[in-house]
Amino acid sequence: MAFDLSELQNIDYENVGSWPPVIKGLAIIILCAAVLGLGYWFDTKAQLEELDKARTKENSLKKTFETKQRKAVNLDAYKMQMKEMEESFGTMLRQLPSKTEVADLLIDITQTGLASGLEFNLFKPQSESPQEFYSELPITLKVNGSYHQFGDFVSAVAALPRIVTLHNISIAGTESNLTMDATAKTYRYLDEEEISQNAAKKKKKKKKKRRR
Numbered sequence: 001m002a003f004d005l006s007e008l009q010n011i012d013y014e015n016v017g018s019w020p021p022v023i024k025g026l027a028i029i030i031l032c033a034a035v036l037g038l039g040y041w042f043d044t045k046a047q048l049e050e051l052d053k054a055r056t057k058e059n060s061l062k063k064t065f066e067t068k069q070r071k072a073v074n075l076d077a078y079k080m081q082m083k084e085m086e087e088s089f090g091t092m093l094r095q096l097p098s099k100t101e102v103a104d105l106l107i108d109i110t111q112t113g114l115a116s117g118l119e120f121n122l123f124k125p126q127s128e129s130p131q132e133f134y135s136e137l138p139i140t141l142k143v144n145g146s147y148h149q150f151g152d153f154v155s156a157v158a159a160l161p162r163i164v165t166l167h168n169i170s171i172a173g174t175e176s177n178l179t180m181d182a183t184a185k186t187y188r189y190l191d192e193e194e195i196s197q198n199a200a201k202k203k204k205k206k207k208k209k210r211r212r
Helices: 003-010 021-073 074-092 102-116 145-157 192-211
Strands: 119-125 134-143 164-174 178-188
Touching: 102 119, 102 134, 102 145, 102 178, 134 145, 145 164, 145 178, 178 192
Parallel strands: none
Antiparallel strands: 119 134, 134 178, 164 178
8 A cells, every 4th residue: 555645744643543544554663673672771771780799799609619619629739739738848847956055056156167167256146037937146357367268168168967047158268368248148937936026016017107
């Protein structure tokens, strides 16, 4: 059926029943499209947004599950690694002298130097520097000797059963009269009481800083 545009001019908007069939069809299509559009805007769009959120959450939960699953699968390996680390840490800790053994260690260092043929001009222990579970004791050294004697001393210190490290080494003088300045650092482990005291001191310092 042909549609004459002039028919639009004669439409009675108050009497829908008198509209031509083509116009009625167009009106119904437009009305349905409007209803669908409004339905999408007010209902379907919100549901789609909720669906996207649910999918995002699902992906996040999957990743979390996969991570936990990998950890659970490797739990025995982690336990084994932890046991090995604890044993290694215990071995290293045993290489640190206790508070009562430090004096003997200082004697060992001086005897090592003398056995290497060195002449001590200065051997001065400095103040201890407490760390988390150990304390660092620096010793200022100044010795005379030859390059060969210095090498023997450094090798002998490294071979001591207790941990001793040498820092800030400088050698000056003539070949027949060499002087080596260095800082030897030894370490001792802190007992539980000392660790508690250090922790309490740190807390006090933090409180003072906050008050300032």
